[in-house]
Amino acid sequence: MSQQNTEAQTVIENTQPIADLVRGDLLAVNQNYKITDLEGFDLGRNRKRGVLSTPRLEDFKTYVESGVDKSSPIFVDHHHVRAVAVLNFNVEGFEQGHCDHVAQLQLEKTVAWKKIQQIKDQKLDQRNFATFLEDWNSVFTAFNANDETILSSVAISAVRNMKIDASVKSESVVNNTSESRSMFEKVEAQTATGQLPAYFKIKDPAFIGLDEKEITLRLIVNAGNNSPEFKLQIVKEDLLNNEIIEEFKNKVIALLPENPVRIGTFTA
Numbered sequence: 001m002s003q004q005n006t007e008a009q010t011v012i013e014n015t016q017p018i019a020d021l022v023r024g025d026l027l028a029v030n031q032n033y034k035i036t037d038l039e040g041f042d043l044g045r046n047r048k049r050g051v052l053s054t055p056r057l058e059d060f061k062t063y064v065e066s067g068v069d070k071s072s073p074i075f076v077d078h079h080h081v082r083a084v085a086v087l088n089f090n091v092e093g094f095e096q097g098h099c100d101h102v103a104q105l106q107l108e109k110t111v112a113w114k115k116i117q118q119i120k121d122q123k124l125d126q127r128n129f130a131t132f133l134e135d136w137n138s139v140f141t142a143f144n145a146n147d148e149t150i151l152s153s154v155a156i157s158a159v160r161n162m163k164i165d166a167s168v169k170s171e172s173v174v175n176n177t178s179e180s181r182s183m184f185e186k187v188e189a190q191t192a193t194g195q196l197p198a199y200f201k202i203k204d205p206a207f208i209g210l211d212e213k214e215i216t217l218r219l220i221v222n223a224g225n226n227s228p229e230f231k232l233q234i235v236k237e238d239l240l241n242n243e244i245i246e247e248f249k250n251k252v253i254a255l256l257p258e259n260p261v262r263i264g265t266f267t268a
Contacts, residue, residue, distance in 0.1 A: 052103040060105040061255045074259050075266045078245045082106045083252050099268035107207040129230040130159045142197035158196040
């Protein structure tokens with residue numbers, strides 16, 4: 001084909017940049033045309049979009065209420081105590097909006113809950129565990145196996161003066177402070193002074209904005225080495241996490257009663 005014919009064909013195509021198709025809203029667009037969004041050159045955007053992230057319940061509420069759609073869905077992430085409101089989920093005249101204008105509420109952990117998450121299930125030596133109790137004695141309350149309170153000074157003294165005794169016996173009894181390593185050898189942690197706690201309790205909301213709750217930590221002592229090792233476990237941790245999520249969901253529902261709230265995450 002000659003160059004003259006090619007140029008003529010291009011002219012014909014450019015005079016017909018689009019063609020309607022029978023099905024739906026489909027258009028056949030000439031591939032030589034480039035679509036350019038001029039929004040970036042305007043003084044503002046042609047629609048709202050973006051992400052607000054806040055740890056404050058009230059700021060989340062006022063931002064969601066400022067949206068065009070007063071019934072935007074809110075999704076509560078049951079793993080991260082996070083709520084996301086999709087503010088352009090519903091758009092008049094369309095089945096669904098662009099879903100790129102959202103408000104995210106992420107509650108902050110309290111100082112105590114953050115520390116608990118940091119040290120739970122960690123093995124601490126005698127010195128570090130005693131130091132931990134000294135630093136947090138005004139927050140944690142110690143209890144013995146009979147659920148009786150132990151003074152913090154007594155609990156700290158018991159930890160600092162603990163020793164390991166080994167003896168040969170034939171038994172298989174296991175408890176929080178003693179364990180049989182075999183049928184013949186028994187290693188037991190004993191304290192020279194004070195009374196060793198079995199549990200620690202703390203009253204804390206876990207996340208800023210939630211209600212105060214009682215959190216119980218079980219003390220586990222490993223006496224298998226030359227020096228004792230200490231470990232804290234959250235009692236009924238799964239149930240506690242579920243309680244936190246349910247409370248958080250109910251807080252969000254009370255905060256924005258007109259918006260549908262669902263447990264889960266949403267991806268557009």
